[in-house]
Structure formats: C-alpha cells, structure tokens
Amino acid sequence: MSMPSPKSLKQFYKERISQEKTVGIINLGCARNLVDSQVILGRLKGKGVKIVNADEADIAVVNTCGFIEEAKQESIDTILDLIKLKKEGKIKKIVVAGCLAQRYSKTLAEEFPEIDALGGIEHLEQEKIPAQVALTPTHMAYVKICESCYNRCNFCIIPQIKGKFISRTVASVLEEIRQCDARGVKEVNIVGQDITAYGMDLFHEKHLAKLLQEMVKITKNIQWIRLLYAYPAHITDKLIDVIAKEEKLCKYIDVPLQHISDPILKNMNRGITTQQTIELIQKIRQKVRNASIRTTFIVGLPGETDKHFDELCQFVQNMRFEKLGVFTYSPEEGTSAFDMPDQVPEEIKQERYHQLMQIQQSISQSIQERYIGQTLKVLIDEKDKNEENRYLGRTEFDAPDVDGTVFITTPKPLTIGDFATVTIKDTLEYDLIGTI
Ligand code: SF4
Numbered sequence: 188m189s190m191p192s193p194k195s196l197k198q199f200y201k202e203r204i205s206q207e208k209t210v211g212i213i214n215l216g217c218a219r220n221l222v223d224s225q226v227i228l229g230r231l232k233g234k235g236v237k238i239v240n241a242d243e244a245d246i247a248v249v250n251t252c253g254f255i256e257e258a259k260q261e262s263i264d265t266i267l268d269l270i271k272l273k274k275e276g277k278i279k280k281i282v283v284a285g286c287l288a289q290r291y292s293k294t295l296a297e298e299f300p301e302i303d304a305l306g307g308i309e310h311l312e313q314e315k316i317p318a319q320v321a322l323t324p325t326h327m328a329y330v331k332i333c334e335s336c337y338n339r340c341n342f343c344i345i346p347q348i349k350g351k352f353i354s355r356t357v358a359s360v361l362e363e364i365r366q367c368d369a370r371g372v373k374e375v376n377i378v379g380q381d382i383t384a385y386g387m388d389l390f391h392e393k394h395l396a397k398l399l400q401e402m403v404k405i406t407k408n409i410q411w412i413r414l415l416y417a418y419p420a421h422i423t424d425k426l427i428d429v430i431a432k433e434e435k436l437c438k439y440i441d442v443p444l445q446h447i448s449d450p451i452l453k454n455m456n457r458g459i460t461t462q463q464t465i466e467l468i469q470k471i472r473q474k475v476r477n478a479s480i481r482t483t484f485i486v487g488l489p490g491e492t493d494k495h496f497d498e499l500c501q502f503v504q505n506m507r508f509e510k511l512g513v514f515t516y517s518p519e520e521g522t523s524a525f526d527m528p529d530q531v532p533e534e535i536k537q538e539r540y541h542q543l544m545q546i547q548q549s550i551s552q553s554i555q556e557r558y559i560g561q562t563l564k565v566l567i568d569e570k571d572k573n574e575e576n577r578y579l580g581r582t583e584f585d586a587p588d589v590d591g592t593v594f595i596t597t598p599k600p601l602t603i604g605d606f607a608t609v610t611i612k613d614t615l616e617y618d619l620i621g622t623i
C-alpha cells in the first residue's frame with residue numbers, strides 16, 4: 188500500500204492545527220535560514236500551537252540547507268533521525284522546509300514517504316514584517332534585509348534556489364529595527380545573500396550605506412550593528428566611510444573573497460580582480476580603525492593549479508585577516524563549475540585546506556596576542572556551565588556562532604545581555620581570556 192505523498196507547506200499551514208499540538212524546529216545552515224525558521228515558528232505560533240524542542244514535538248519541522256554536499260548530507264541525516272523518532276511514536280508529523288526541499292522536493296517525497304509536509308524556502312516579505320519566534324538570545328537578533336543575489340558565481344547554486352533578488356523596503360527594515368530596539372536587543376546582525384546589493388532593485392543603486400545611517404538614528408538600546416555577507420565587488424567607498432564614522436556600526440566586515448588569483452576569479456565569475464581585491468582590503472584597513480575583517484576562501488575550484496594556490500597562501504600571509512574560514516570546493520549539479528574541466532582531486536583539496544588553515548592558525552594566534560593588556564567592551568552571552576564565576580561573551584570583532592569567545596572570570600555576577608569592560612589577560616588560538 189503506497190504512502191500518500193506529502194502535503195505542500197502551503198496546504199499544511201492552511202490546515203487547522205488543534206491547540207494542544209506542539210511544534211519544534213531544527214534549523215540547519217546559515218543565519219539567513221535561522222531567520223526563516225523564526226518566521227515558520229511565528230506562523231505556527233499564530234495558530235496557537237506551543238513551541239517545544241523538535242525531538243519531543245507533535246510536529247517536528249526541519250529547515251534544511253542545500254548549499255553544498257556536506258550541508259545536504261546533514262539535512263538528510265536530520266530527516267532520517269526524525270523518521271526514526273516518528274517510528275518510535277515520539278513525534279507525530281514531519282515537516283521539511285528550506286533550501287534542500289526547494290531543490291529536491293520530488294526526490295525527497297519519493298525517498299521519504301514518512302514526510303507529512305514538504306515545501307521550499309520562505310519568501311521574503313518586502314513590506315510586511317512577519318511574526319517571528321526568536322531562536323537567538325534576547326539580546327541579539329538577525330535582521331534579513333534582502334534575499335538572493337544578482338551575482339552568478341559559477342560554483343554557487345543559491346540564486347537558483349532563492350530566485351530573483353529582492354530587497355525589503357526601508358520602512359519595513361527600520362520598523363523591524365525599532366521593534367528589536369524596543370524589546371532591548373543590544374546587537375543586530377544584518378544578513379542577506381549579498382547585503383551590499385541592498386536597494387539595487389528598489390532604487391537602482393546600492394542603498395545599504397543610506398539604510399545604515401537611518402538605522403543608527405533610530406536606535407537607543409541597540410549598540411552594535413554588524414554586517415554579514417558583503418560581496419567584495421559591491422562594497423562602495425560610501426559604505427566604508429559610514430562603517431568608519433558611525434560608532435554603532437561594528438568595526439567588523441564579513442566579506443567572503445573565495446579566491447585571489449585572477450584566472451580563478453575570472454573563471455568563477457566573481458566580478459573582481461586580484462588588484463581590485465587588494466585595493467579594497469587596503470582601503471578598509473586605512474579608513475576603518477581597528478577593522479576586523481572576516482573572509483572565506485574555497486580551495487580546489489576547477490582549474491586551480493599549485494601556482495594559483497600558492498598565490499592564495501601568499502595573499503593570506505600578506506593580508507593577515509582577523510577571521511578566516513576555508514571550504515573545499517563542492518561540485519554542485521546545476522552550476523556551471525560542475526561541468527568544468529580540470530576538476531581538482533579530493534586529496535589535493537584536503538591538502539590545500541589544511542595548508543591554508545595552518546597558515547591562518549599562526550596568524551590568528553599573533554593577532555589575538557595584540558589584545559593582551561587591552562580593555563575591551565564585551566557583550567555577555569551566557570554563564571559558563573562548567574566554571575563558577577565565569578561567563579562567555581564577545582567583542583564587536585566577533586560575530587555570533589562563527590567567531591571567537593571571550594572567557595571572563597569575575598568575582599561578581601554579570602547580567603546576560605549586558606556589556607562589560609574586560610581586561611584581556613591571555614589568548615587561545617581564536618579566543619580571549621579576561622577578567623573584570
Ligand atoms: S554572491 Fe555568489 S556565492 Fe554568494 S550567494 Fe551570490 S552567487 Fe552565491
């Protein structure tokens with residue numbers, strides 16, 4: 188007897204869900220997906236259901252990631268875990284949403300008939316601010332200002348998953364910032380696939396700098412506004428000047444460069460050259476005092492030779508990035524890089540990954556050491572579960588979840604979500620140790 192095919196998310200949301208039902212969500216992937224998970228929970232909470240942990244919920248939702256192989260595998264494993272819980276009667280319904288479902292809904296429906304509802308990505312509301320259930324600590328929030336991107340990097344499947352680039356209206360973004368400020372949020376992380384393209388659809392110009400200037404004017408409680416996912420070719424002098432000038436804008440710029448060698452940048456359709464990239468980083472360093480630059484690189488892109496990779500290593504040594512992530516190239520069906528010649532063998536990718544991470548490890552250690560003896564403003568994120576009188580926090584140079592932590596030892600209790608002035612005593616590879 189064949190299992191009925193899963194309902195669409197739309198049908199699922201239209202259904203009357205009886206009050207006693209409980210819902211839980213597992214968010215996979217990036218901060219942008221986390222915002223979508225908050226919107227999904229907001230919609231379900233609107234139906235009066237109670238939010239609990241997914242592994243004990245009547246309705247378990249998994250908001251999947253479908254960006255690269257590793258992320259896809261994690262999403263599949265999570266669906267299999269939920270199917271096991273359903274068979275054990277611990278959960279009643281499985282709902283699969285997000286990028287993997289957007290990309291492979293038919294395959295998922297065939298492979299996993301146990302799924303009750305299946306749907307793709309959340310569509311960004313341009314004007315309305317959807318109800319959300321926060322999945323972040325109350326003192327921090329992610330605000331998504333736009334969706335998808337105009338760029339067509341040859342290794343990336345995201346524009347095909349996310350569709351047409353769309354910016355929220357300035358009024359909608361500012362209203363959400365006001366709401367965050369009113370409920371006592373201290374740190375807002377601005378996200379999108381390419382936040383530096385914000386407004387290109389609405390104003391036919393890059394409008395992020397102007398939006399940020401509006402934001403700082405209306406915030407009282409919010410003290411840190413951090414920019415995540417800036418596209419190098421779209422960073423304007425105006426934006427750099429606003430980051431440098433506005434105290435509330437963290438002196439932190441997340442700009443995934445992906446590579447540095449001209450043939451690879453060209454091959455990957457990144458829209459920027461080696462020289463332009465070097466000038467951009469130098470300009471940020473000149474104009475933004477104490478700038479902390481986060482970036483990511485992909486090693487093993489099709490056509491990458493030892494010479495191209497050596498150039499990348501030299502660049503990382505010269506530029507000394509404060510925060511750096513490395514990925515090995517993951518061939519994605521449907522991207523033009525997938526069919527390119529000169530695919531790099533997996534073992535070479537791994538070698539290059541480890542070599543570049545090693546270079547960064549020593550750079551990061553020496554960069555961390557420059558903070559010893561300094562007094563830094565730290566946002567208290569949580570109390571250390573393992574150590575009495577110890578708290579965990581971050582400086583404005585550390586984004587949530589991806590960057591380092593400040594371990595703070597203090598004789599007096601601290602309040603989560605407050606700022607504290609911490610004297611740095613010691614460092615670990617990526618973390619700092621301080622006292623009050
Ligand atoms: S900027 Fe490039 S890598 Fe980033 S989402 Fe767009 S196409 Fe993908």
